[in-house]
Amino acid sequence: MLLVNPTYKPGWDLPGGMAEANEPPDEALSRELKEELDLDITLQALLVVDWVPPHGPWDDQLAFIFDAGTLDDDRAVHLRPHDDELSEAAFVALARARELLGNRTRTRLNAALQAVQARRPLYLHDGRHVL
Template sequence: MGAERPLYERDPEAWNSYLAAGNAKQARKRVSADALLRDEMGRILLVDPKYKPDWDLPGGMAEANEPPADTVRRELREELGYSIEIGDLLCVDWVSPHGPWDDLLSFVFDGGVLSGIGMEALRIADNELAAYEFCKIGEAQKRLRPYVWRRLAAALEALKTGRVHYLQDGHPQ
């Protein structure tokens, strides 16, 4: 006697139901995506969100089933009125649960270097931002939360080495 065919071959509808039940039980992850944008002098673009006490990298939270690269493009359009070509992935940071939040996967992509024309196109385009500013590295370190600074430092290192970094709470693994 031959072996019985697997469920996915015998009954594709039952197989999909089985997968859906498993999917419903699996953890969901929050996802954010930011861009590392620089000017021709090497300064880093930071944004000042109205809804949190610290400055941040431009970007934001993914919508349901939205790829991270699409997230950062959408967020830059919505918040700064800027359309961008996203470059390489520079780092991924797993942020542990904190406060009311579950864990998070935070992606940082290379947003490139803005020339005069690109810088002129920037504007506050929605009500979430109070300001934006290009900052020298030392100023960026002062304005960012420590784990965001570590994430930015890893992204800057990735620009130099071409090696994507994996972090946990901003620390290399």
């Protein structure tokens, strides 16, 4: 599992980021992976949509998890952050990923794994299955 360590917040996260104005979520992910990790990817599937209610200073949001496929060994070995937003990028075992991720992201990751098994995307409300 590929995780990244952002410099602008504590803890590890899944690769990706925020969409810009009028940018579709899939294009936002592709852009973020190119900017941050110099990866050109082809998305395989939508796995999770999670509606997150307002919390702290943030308004509500939609969080997406996509299947971005598998990197070949050569690309994986040479993967490094390419901008100041990330201090590290690392491939870790699933159990370790679950330890490193915060609660919300861990819940989404678990739902994404369920979506792969179910062969359909899952819709969540703040981590709880709705559809």
